Amino acid sequence: MTDRSPTETTADRTESRSTGTESTDADSLERDADNPPAANDPAIVARGLTKRYGSTTAVDGLDLEIDAGTIYGFLGPNGAGKTTTIRMLASLTPPTEGAGRVAGVPITDRERLVDHIGYLPESPPIHEELTAREQLEYHGGLRGMDPAAIDDRIDALLERFDLADDADDRIVTYSKGMRQKTGLIQAIMHDPDVVFLDEPTGGLDPRATRTVREVLTELADEGTTVFLSTHVLPVVEQVATEVGILYDGTLVESGPPDELIERLEHGADSTLEDVFLEVTTDE
Numbered sequence: 524m525t526d527r528s529p530t531e532t533t534a535d536r537t538e539s540r541s542t543g544t545e546s547t548d549a550d551s552l553e554r555d556a557d558n559p560p561a562a563n564d565p566a567i568v569a570r571g572l573t574k575r576y577g578s579t580t581a582v583d584g585l586d587l588e589i590d591a592g593t594i595y596g597f598l599g600p601n602g603a604g605k606t607t608t609i610r611m612l613a614s615l616t617p618p619t620e621g622a623g624r625v626a627g628v629p630i631t632d633r634e635r636l637v638d639h640i641g642y643l644p645e646s647p648p649i650h651e652e653l654t655a656r657e658q659l660e661y662h663g664g665l666r667g668m669d670p671a672a673i674d675d676r677i678d679a680l681l682e683r684f685d686l687a688d689d690a691d692d693r694i695v696t697y698s699k700g701m702r703q704k705t706g707l708i709q710a711i712m713h714d715p716d717v718v719f720l721d722e723p724t725g726g727l728d729p730r731a732t733r734t735v736r737e738v739l740t741e742l743a744d745e746g747t748t749v750f751l752s753t754h755v756l757p758v759v760e761q762v763a764t765e766v767g768i769l770y771d772g773t774l775v776e777s778g779p780p781d782e783l784i785e786r787l788e789h790g791a792d793s794t795l796e797d798v799f800l801e802v803t804t805d806e
């Protein structure tokens with residue numbers, strides 16, 4: 524693979540704009556585990572994050588710094604390491620090397636981190652024998668939500684995603700799109716600081732996809748950080764404020780979508796798809 528380094532990496536921007544005294548290298552991320560985050564600390568920080576499976580390196584020395592309220596479009600071809608990255612940041616898979624913090628909590632501390640994040644994997648973690656309402660009530664209890672607020676929150680989100688009429692049917696009877704909506708509601712219902720979404724629009728019709736775009740924008744406006752992994756580039760172009768492109772486990776480009784497109788200098792009609800193809804093609 525040709526060596527493709529981002530013109531300005533996330534780490535470069537971190538160094539240029541850092542005004543605090545806290546070191547953000549991998550060692551200090553672990554050493555400062557008990558220190559509460561400052562108000563202006565990034566929502567997601569990773570330093571040298573690496574995951575190996577035997578002789579295969581799935582993610583190689585990943586550096587990230589993502590501010591609160593960002594919609595971060597995380598792109599890459601199949602097998603690039605996107606899902607592995609998300610699982611490390613969500614404390615579901617331990618890194619081989621490196622360190623990270625999400626919402627101020629080390630990614631090695633699953634017990635503390637879980638209440639700060641929401642997670643929608645490509646296959647939603649829902650129980651088919653339950654109804655959607657039962658599934659969401661169960662999840663709200665696990666996340667320590669106020670019982671008095673759970674029903675109101677569920678009702679509002681079911682209505683928003685056009686699931687209210689089917690909320691008391693068993694999930695086993697649901698279509699793929701209905702299951703996806705249930706999983707997305709589950710990921711955001713407890714108002715997490717950071718939400719990780721892996722292909723959230725999979726199986727959704729255009730109307731539901733539009734609702735997802737609107738909801739993600741609203742979440743970011745309220746300060747939630749959205750880490751969005753998807754192959755649907757138009758969705759990223761429409762909602763993302765920052766984009767990172769992963770190729771063979773390495774972050775090869777990062778920055779605001781408009782800036783990435785301008786770097787290509789392919790003309791006024793260039794798109795994020797052009798950027799993606801340019802930096803994920805071997806020469």
